[in-house]
Amino acid sequence: MSQIQVKNLTFYYDGSGEDIFANVSFTIDTDWKLGFIGRNGRGKTTFLKLLMGQYEYRGTIASPEAFEYFPYPVKDMEKNTIDVVEEVKPDYEFWKLCREMNLLSVKEEVLFRPFRTLSKGEQTKVLLALLFSSENRFLLIDEPTNHLDSEGRKQVSQYLSRKKGFILVSHDRRFLDGCIDHVLALNRKNIEVVQGNFSSWWENREKREAFELQKNEKLKKEIGRLKESAARASSWADHSENLKIGTGSYVNGKFIGSRSYLGEKSRKMQQRRKSMEQRREKAIQEKEGLLEDREEAELLKLMPLSHFREELVSFEHVKLGYDPQNTKEAIFGELNFSVRQGERVILTGKNGSGKSTVLKAILQACGYDGRGGEAGGEKPAADDGEPMKGAKQRQQPAQPCLLAGTVRTAPGLVLSYVPQDASGLWGLLSDFQEQRGLDRTLFLAVLRKLGFSRELFSKPMETYSEGQKKKVLLAAGLCTSAHLYVWDEPLNFIDVFTRMQLEQLLSESKAAMVLVEHDEAFAEKIAAKKVELS
Numbered sequence: 001m002s003q004i005q006v007k008n009l010t011f012y013y014d015g016s017g018e019d020i021f022a023n024v025s026f027t028i029d030t031d032w033k034l035g036f037i038g039r040n041g042r043g044k045t046t047f048l049k050l051l052m053g054q055y056e057y058r059g060t061i062a063s064p065e066a067f068e069y070f071p072y073p074v075k076d077m078e079k080n081t082i083d084v085v086e087e088v089k090p091d092y093e094f095w096k097l098c099r100e101m102n103l104l105s106v107k108e109e110v111l112f113r114p115f116r117t118l119s120k121g122e123q124t125k126v127l128l129a130l131l132f133s134s135e136n137r138f139l140l141i142d143e144p145t146n147h148l149d150s151e152g153r154k155q156v157s158q159y160l161s162r163k164k165g166f167i168l169v170s171h172d173r174r175f176l177d178g179c180i181d182h183v184l185a186l187n188r189k190n191i192e193v194v195q196g197n198f199s200s201w202w203e204n205r206e207k208r209e210a211f212e213l214q215k216n217e218k219l220k221k222e223i224g225r226l227k228e229s230a231a232r233a234s235s236w237a238d239h240s241e242n243l244k245i246g247t248g249s250y251v252n253g254k255f256i257g258s259r260s261y262l263g264e265k266s267r268k269m270q271q272r273r274k275s276m277e278q279r280r281e282k283a284i285q286e287k288e289g290l291l292e293d294r295e296e297a298e299l300l301k302l303m304p305l306s307h308f309r310e311e312l313v314s315f316e317h318v319k320l321g322y323d324p325q326n327t328k329e330a331i332f333g334e335l336n337f338s339v340r341q342g343e344r345v346i347l348t349g350k351n352g353s354g355k356s357t358v359l360k361a362i363l364q365a366c367g368y369d370g371r372g373g374e375a376g377g378e379k380p381a382a383d384d385g386e387p388m389k390g391a392k393q394r395q396q397p398a399q400p401c402l403l404a405g406t407v408r409t410a411p412g413l414v415l416s417y418v419p420q421d422a423s424g425l426w427g428l429l430s431d432f433q434e435q436r437g438l439d440r441t442l443f444l445a446v447l448r449k450l451g452f453s454r455e456l457f458s459k460p461m462e463t464y465s466e467g468q469k470k471k472v473l474l475a476a477g478l479c480t481s482a483h484l485y486v487w488d489e490p491l492n493f494i495d496v497f498t499r500m501q502l503e504q505l506l507s508e509s510k511a512a513m514v515l516v517e518h519d520e521a522f523a524e525k526i527a528a529k530k531v532e533l534s
Contacts, residue, residue: 002030002064004138009059011050020046023059026193028182030065030138031164035176035198038186039451040467040495044169047186048140051167065165068137070144072127077116084115085130092133100129104159119351120147128156132163139166143466145175146492149351150518154178171496173198174521198496298449300501303481304511307341309410312484312512313362314338318405320357330403331357337531339484344506345514346523349533355516356420357400358533359488362514364399365407368415416482420489420516422469425461432461432472438479446475450498467493474502487515491522 009024020043028034038044050057051067072088085092098108104125110118111126118126124147131139141160145153157178160168167184170176176198183194183201194201315337319330331354339345347355425432433443444457450471461469470493477485491499499522506513506526517523523530 004028004030004063004065005060007060007062009050009057009061011046011055011057021050021057021191024191025059026184026191028184028193030063032182033160033164033180034167034182034184034193035180036167036169036184036186037171037176037198037201037496039497040471040493041451041453041456041465042186044186045142045465047191048142048167048169051140063138065136065138068131068134068139070127070131070139070141071124072130074115074123074127078114080112081115081118081126082111085111085126088127089130089134092130096133097129100132101126103162104129105155121149121152121351124148125152125156128159137165141166141168143169143171143493145170145172145518146489147351148518149353150348150520151350153518153520171491171494171499172519172521173202173496173499174519298501300446300449300478300505302478302485302505302509302511304485304509305414305481305483307410307413307483310340311408312339312341312410312413313365313514314406314408315358316406316408318361318407319403320354320361320400321403322400324401324403331400332533334405335531335533339512339514341483341512342510343512344526344528346526346528346530347514347516347533348530353533355533356488359486359514359516361400361402361407362409362484362486363415363417365409366413366415368417410483413484414482416477416480416485418473418477418485418487418490420492422466422473422493425464425469425472427461429457429461429472432476436476438476443475443479446478447471450475450501451495465493467495470494471498483512485511485513485515487513487517489516489518491517491519 005027007025009021010019011021012019036044036047046055048069049055051061051063052069053067074084075087076084079087085097101108106122106125106129110122115123124144128141128144131141144156148156153172153175157175160166160179168176168180180197181195183196183198185192185194185201185205194204196204315335318335319332320335321329321331323329332349335358337345347358349355429444429447430440433440447457448454452468452471456464456468461472464472470490474490474494477487477490490502494502499519503522503525513528515528
């Protein structure tokens with residue numbers, strides 16, 4: 001069993017002014033299965049790229065094995081999958097690739113289809129199979145679950161549980177519990193290595209946080225007492241100095257000494273005061289240095305609007321497709337469900353089953369324009385499969401057609417929408433906020449609660465991590481008052497701390513919501529009603 005050693009690792013981006021990592025040291029074994037956990041923007045992907053040798057750094061990284069990074073870049077999605085594989089890893093062995101694909105329940109025939117025709121889950125599984133088809137590599141797996149449905153996550157977690165020798169970045173707690181034996185935790189001040197899965201690490205962390213909270217409260221009280229003592233001493237010394245008047249001084253009619261006597265006494269008191277002040281200041285600094293820099297998650301809020309109708313959205317015998325001329329090519333079977341005030345509905349199903357399409361249909365029915373929209377009455381299917389009207393035309397993928405059934409929306413329904421993809425965000429936050437018509441103070445306050453530093457406010461959004469970009473969309477959604485909140489995979493790239501913030505928010509909120517999300521722990525916590533597409 002060999003080891004990877006990191007000693008005194010220090011790294012910062014040119015022009016950033018602050019270290020991303022400062023004198024980080026730890027040792028891990030090459031057969032461990034490590035889950036890498038930390039806040040968005042804390043530097044997880046950066047650390048993996050440091051291991052890959054992509055950035056210059058101070059300190060040492062010593063490893064007996066070469067590192068390999070996932071996901072692989074795919075340059076041409078139009079190529080057959082087998083050609084993509086050969087381009088990514090020319091020295092792969094076909095039989096080993098097929099063996100790994102079989103373990104992931106992926107059929108060999110997908111290799112001979114254009115890569116773009118594979119579902120996101122199939123693409124991920126094929127490339128994971130390719131990753132594990134070679135040996136003598138320590139693997140760096142960066143967020144493989146973002147495009148996997150619930151069943152796919154279970155399969156990949158079980159698959160990884162039988163492997164060894166990797167660092168895995170993921171924020172899905174149940175997924176991590178199923179496949180890791182150590183946690184690599186990226187904290188505010190250090191990186192710690194702990195044996196166990198996510199749940200055991202989190203339980204111990206909660207206990208430590210509770211102890212540190214008590215310790216911090218005690219230290220704050222001691223610091224307060226020291227500062228009060230310093231203030232009293234300063235006031236007494238000033239009072240003594242003021243008694244030096246005339247050739248003698250009297251207090252309440254009594255002679256207490258000459259000016260020279262009082263001056264000498266005051267001088268000695270001032271010396272004692274300075275000495276005591278120095279000791280107190282040192283004690284205060286020492287105790288302030290003992291205060292733990294804890295990860296604290298602030299409470300979030302939604303601002304739902306009340307509607308005069310109880311039922312906000314209903315799908316009755318609905319079939320959706322993308323070709324209005326072919327009513328037989330429905331994406332899924334007949335769909336029936338409704339969303340009532342105060343109700344949370346989560347759409348479930350395999351990749352490609354049409355979950356996001358249902359959300360698009362709701363947006364269309366409401367004439368959603370990107371900042372909230374109003375709908376009127378109902379949208380029955382036309383005889384010729386005519387697309388639903390009302391949505392403003394934007395540059396986006398093909399819109400769904402209502403092939404059969406009826407989509408009803410309450411009159412004047414106002415939506416707040418969080419889309420799945422945040423990769424296209426660019427420019428400044430201030431421009432984004434103005435375009436969305438958001439209250440600037442509220443928007444920035446919500447971002448702060450989601451873990452944004454103030455320094456990020458002035459940086460271009462294209463420099464943000466994927467998780468930070470998604471938080472921009474979430475903050476915009478949280479700042480918008482609406483009758484119905486529509487969220488499409490809101491947790492993609494979102495760290496576990498923010499997931500728990502959102503869980504607490506939604507479990508306590510009375511807002512109506514329909515969402516797509518594959519994190520099963522999250523769905524259970526918010527007690528959402530499930531609607532399965534097949």
